[in-house]
Amino acid sequence: MRPSSPKSLPVSRHAVRNGLFAGIAGLSLAGTVAGCAPSSADSTAGSAAPSAGTSALAGSGGGYKDGTYTADGNYVSPNGTETVGVQLTLAAGKVADVEITQHPSNPNTRKFQGEFAGGIAAQVVGKNIDELNVSKVAGSSLTSGGFNQAVEKIKSEAQ
């Protein structure tokens, strides 16, 4: 099968209601990715990653420092040590770009990933949900309490 091709979508600021975000939105860069600071490779800080662009954040009136934020996380998988890298670019207080920057270092993982019979996309990129004309968002479950915590962390650490 061939890799997926980019799909053009109608751009609309309408789309998703605020309440939806409060319900489904999750912690950014949590989990295997630890620590985050502007232009810093230090992954031991243990702070939340900056994020922006949700309706909740946009309405907070706070300014976020522009810059490129990176976070690396190492972990031991059944195939050996893996590294995940995530890079966030903030411009004018909004997320301008998110990239998952590093690849599994272990050849077994790559092999495993290459064995899928379905299609494979080399790299998936994100688009602002606000700008997509959608009725719903499907993501993983998270209580709004966790979401609010994340927002508070981001507010205190990215300002």
Added chain:
Amino acid sequence: MTDWEDFSFQGIGTEWAVSTPLPLPMSLRTRLLDRVEKFDGDWSRFRPDSLVAELARKRGRYGFPDEAAPLGELYRLLYRLTGGAMTPLIGGSLERLGYDAAYTLRPDGPPLPAPEWESVLTWSGTVLTAGAPVVLDIGAAGKGLLVDLLAAELDAAGVSEFVIDASGDLLARGTEPLSVALEHPYNPALAIGVVDLDGRALCASAANRRTWGDGLHHVLDGTTGQPVRTAVATWTMAETAMVADALATALFFVPGAALQETFDFSWLTVFSDGSAAYSAEFEGMLFS
């Protein structure tokens, strides 16, 4: 569905919204809430008064409600297909890592593998017989199952058009195709693609949700008791939300193509390097 009416409520630890063209009558709202409460009272391992809590305290033979039969069959099948990695007996492992009723969120010793199914539990239809106290956790399929149960309540009440949104796990019935964004696994403000949902369930699972420590998250491998890594997010579409929900978790253990030999479903798996694998229905739906 922009003009539709939302009935929103809290249930089994998450936010729910039932959207319908017309407001639901109060009696039906009450019935839905009662159904949620009944489900929680039977299956929650966070409530001391639940059936599951009783099973965790005392060995014996327990009669569960009707939904236990399809749920048990599904888990049995997935237990086999994942080589024991996906198991309803993972509750003890989760508790060991701190995901317990008190939400201590602190590991209480090294990872604890789940007990072998055959050695402790007989799940026959709606009857569960445990040779020892066991901590049952149906989290991998429970939310989807409750979505299906609420859909059945709506059907029975003659409501033919609805969307049930259980914090991102969705079931659409009788609607125009619903345009749904797939949330970026690392940034909820972004989507990695958009799919059309038409009369079925769409469920998601991610390894980066409900995290509470260094690499500890809620998707655990039952054979080792350790969190699963490498796949970071999955999506599935299937006839029922129970099946879609369970398969979204199964994709962390088994390639989608292998699961497709047993289940009629569509799938998408995103990995820690940002690459994705998917079945035909997700073809061309991702941004790249």
